[in-house]
Amino acid sequence: MVLPRFEVIVPSSLREALDVLEKYGREARLLAGGTELLVLLRDRRIPVPKYIVSLRKLRKELSYVKEENGWIRIGALTSIWDLNQSILGKDLRYAGFTDVFHKFGTISIRFMATIGGNIASSTPYSDYLTLLLVYDARVRLISTSGERIVALEDFVLDKRELDIKPGELIAEILFKKPGSSCSSSFIKFDRRELMIAGVVTSAAFMCLDENNVITDVKISFDMVKAKHIPRRARRTEAFLLNREFSEEALNEAIEKVLPSEMERRSDWWTTAEYRLEMSKVVLKRNLLRIYERLKRRTP
Ligand SMILES: Cc1cc2nc3c(=O)[nH]c(=O)nc-3n(C[C@H](O)[C@H](O)[C@H](O)COP(=O)(O)OP(=O)(O)OC[C@H]3O[C@@H](n4cnc5c(N)ncnc54)[C@H](O)[C@@H]3O)c2cc1C
Incomplete structure (x- = not known):
C-alpha cells in the first residue's frame, strides 16, 4: 500500500x-x-x-527532560531514546520509564517515536500513556490564543479521541517529582512482548514509609472499564493505601478488589477470563517489583 x-x-x-x-x-x-x-x-x-x-524542525524547542521547582517537564517531541538517556532512565523514582523503554518497538522506532505522539495516539497500547497515568501527569497544550494544562486522564477521552481543540498542540507533559521512597514498574505481558499490544499492559507507582506502610499507590491498566483506553484502577488503589505492604494485602487486592472494578473483553487474541487472571498476576508482579526496587535502592 x-x-x-x-x-x-x-x-x-x-x-x-x-x-x-x-x-x-x-x-x-x-x-x-x-x-x-x-x-x-x-x-x-x-x-x-x-x-x-x-514538527521535525521543532525538536530543538520541544525535546527535553527538565527538573524544575519540584516538577518533571518533558517536551512533547522528546524521542523514546532520549527519554531513556535523561534522568528518567537513571533514577529509582522513574524505574517504570526504563521498563517501558525496553519493551518499546524496535531500536529504530525508539529513535523516531515521540512521547507526545504516544499520548496523542491514545490507544490501549500507548505504553507511555499507561505509565504516565500513575504519575498523575498533566499535558500542556498551546495555541496562538494561549495555553492550558489538563490532567492526562481528562485529556484522553477515548480511543483516538482527545480533548484537543483545532489549533492546539501538545507542548509538554509534566508531573510532580516523587519522593525518594517512591518507585514505579511497568509490565507488558504477552507471548510476544515487543511491538505488540500485550494481553495485559499495566503500570504501578508506590511509596513506602519506614514501616512498609503504603503512603501512595497508583495503578493503571491498558483498560479497566469498557472504554478502550488506559485507565487507573482507583478502587484497588484505595484498598491498598495506608496498608502495610504484605502478601496478604496484595492477595486481597487482586482477588477481591481488582475484579470488582475491572471489565475485560474477549477477542480473537484471548478471552476476557484469561485477561482478568493475567491482570491480577501483572499487578502483583508490578507491586512486588517496586517493593524490591525500594529495598535494594536500585532501579
Ligand atoms: C513497529 C512499531 C512498533 C511499535 N511499538 C510500540 C510499542 O511498543 N509501544 C507503544 O506505545 N507504541 C508502539 N508503536 C506505536 C507508535 O510508535 C507510538 O505510539 C509513538 O510514540 C508515536 O509517536 P510518533 O512521534 O511517531 O507519533 P506520530 O505518528 O507522528 O503521531 C501520532 C499521533 O499523534 C499526533 N501528534 C503527534 N505529536 C503531537 C503533538 N505534539 N501534539 C498533538 N498531537 C500530536 C499526530 O497528529 C497523530 O495523530 C509502534 C509502532 C510501530 C510502527
Whole structure:
C-alpha cells in the first residue's frame, strides 16, 4: 500500500507551527515521529487530512527532560531514546520509564517515536500513556490564543479521541517529582512482548514509609472499564493505601478488589477470563517489583 496524497508543511519554529494550525484548523494534522500516523494513513484507517504539519524542525524547542521547582517537564517531541538517556532512565523514582523503554518497538522506532505522539495516539497500547497515568501527569497544550494544562486522564477521552481543540498542540507533559521512597514498574505481558499490544499492559507507582506502610499507590491498566483506553484502577488503589505492604494485602487486592472494578473483553487474541487472571498476576508482579526496587535502592 502507498501513502495517500497530502500536502506537507514544515514550520521552522513553534510560533510558525501554531500559525499554520490556526490557519488550517481541522484540515491539518500534526506529524511528529510518524510511526503511528503514517501507518494509519498508509492503511487508510483514518481520514486523509489536506495538510500534514511536520514538527521535525521543532525538536530543538520541544525535546527535553527538565527538573524544575519540584516538577518533571518533558517536551512533547522528546524521542523514546532520549527519554531513556535523561534522568528518567537513571533514577529509582522513574524505574517504570526504563521498563517501558525496553519493551518499546524496535531500536529504530525508539529513535523516531515521540512521547507526545504516544499520548496523542491514545490507544490501549500507548505504553507511555499507561505509565504516565500513575504519575498523575498533566499535558500542556498551546495555541496562538494561549495555553492550558489538563490532567492526562481528562485529556484522553477515548480511543483516538482527545480533548484537543483545532489549533492546539501538545507542548509538554509534566508531573510532580516523587519522593525518594517512591518507585514505579511497568509490565507488558504477552507471548510476544515487543511491538505488540500485550494481553495485559499495566503500570504501578508506590511509596513506602519506614514501616512498609503504603503512603501512595497508583495503578493503571491498558483498560479497566469498557472504554478502550488506559485507565487507573482507583478502587484497588484505595484498598491498598495506608496498608502495610504484605502478601496478604496484595492477595486481597487482586482477588477481591481488582475484579470488582475491572471489565475485560474477549477477542480473537484471548478471552476476557484469561485477561482478568493475567491482570491480577501483572499487578502483583508490578507491586512486588517496586517493593524490591525500594529495598535494594536500585532501579
Ligand atoms: C513497529 C512499531 C512498533 C511499535 N511499538 C510500540 C510499542 O511498543 N509501544 C507503544 O506505545 N507504541 C508502539 N508503536 C506505536 C507508535 O510508535 C507510538 O505510539 C509513538 O510514540 C508515536 O509517536 P510518533 O512521534 O511517531 O507519533 P506520530 O505518528 O507522528 O503521531 C501520532 C499521533 O499523534 C499526533 N501528534 C503527534 N505529536 C503531537 C503533538 N505534539 N501534539 C498533538 N498531537 C500530536 C499526530 O497528529 C497523530 O495523530 C509502534 C509502532 C510501530 C510502527
